[in-house]
Amino acid sequence: FMRYRYLEHIQMIDGQLAGHEMTIAKKFVVVTGGRVGSKENIQEIPIRIELKEGVYSVYIEESDGVSRYDIVSNWRPGEICLRATINGTSKITAQVERKGVKYALVLDGAHYECMVLSPLGAELQRRMPVKVPPDTSKLVMSPMPGLLTNISVKVGEQVTAGQKLAAIEAMKMENTLVAAQDGVVAEICANVGESLAVDQLIIRFE
Known part of the structure; x- marks a missing residue:
């Protein structure tokens, strides 16, 4: 109708x-x-x-x-x-x-x-071919716009689920990002002090 x-x-x-x-x-x-x-x-x-x-x-x-x-x-x-x-x-x-x-x-x-x-x-x-959503399980992305105030890991480091990875300041509040699963840090893709956009890549795991 x-x-x-x-x-x-x-x-x-x-x-x-x-x-x-x-x-x-x-x-x-x-x-x-x-x-x-x-x-x-x-x-x-x-x-x-x-x-x-x-x-x-x-x-x-x-x-x-x-x-x-x-x-x-x-x-x-x-x-x-x-x-x-x-x-x-x-x-x-x-x-x-x-x-x-x-x-x-x-x-x-x-x-x-x-x-x-x-x-x-x-x-x-x-x-039509099926559009498969991208795999983001090995990526840590910014959940909101904000200032990257801390990165707690370095390339090659073994991290465990729940471990602190980074912190973002938004609306005068600090938001902590933690690991969703165990893994090894492959790349740091952002710098402390950088203003991040939503979904901007911060850390990539192997």
């Missing part, structure tokens, strides 16, 4: 070439599940949306058939609160947010997130 409303909003933009006006597709694929660096547990749910007399009818293809949900709502793109009546009886209020092709929704305390793609977009999405 939200995706369709956004497309309606785009359709009203002036300056479209005659004969090339935007038409709104009726078929979409909702992609849910998965986690960063993996395509496991991803679900693709084909849906169809039809608009008639102010009612948005959403048809969802399920394993046991097609379910229909009639949605009536005055929600407009950009609003964070969505109030709607479903199938004439159920009333819902949800907090919503658009993040590019992703949509986030908080309903009754539960958080949901999905992508809404065209059928072609869903097909291309399946072919």
Whole structure:
């Protein structure tokens, strides 16, 4: 429903070439599940949306058939609160947010997130390589902007989990950085007295 409303909003933009006006597709694929660096547990749910007399009818293809949900709502793109009546009886209020092709929704305390793609977009999405997050387990980075006031280790030193590594002064408070695991210091990447940015590298382990 939200995706369709956004497309309606785009359709009203002036300056479209005659004969090339935007038409709104009726078929979409909702992609849910998965986690960063993996395509496991991803679900693709084909849906169809039809608009008639102010009612948005959403048809969802399920394993046991097609379910229909009639949605009536005055929600407009950009609003964070969505109030709607479903199938004439159920009333819902949800907090919503658009993040590019992703949509986030908080309903009754539960958080949901999905992508809404065209059928072609869903097909291309399946072919996209998975972006694996970088391994930062051997890096010590600044958790906040601040002044590096102390480095307690040197290159080649064996450290143990919980050992003090460095200290950063921010907001007139000293924050101590400790080792998350045992290791050997391979490189000191910052100098005492240096002003650090968030996520700036301080120490690298072997």
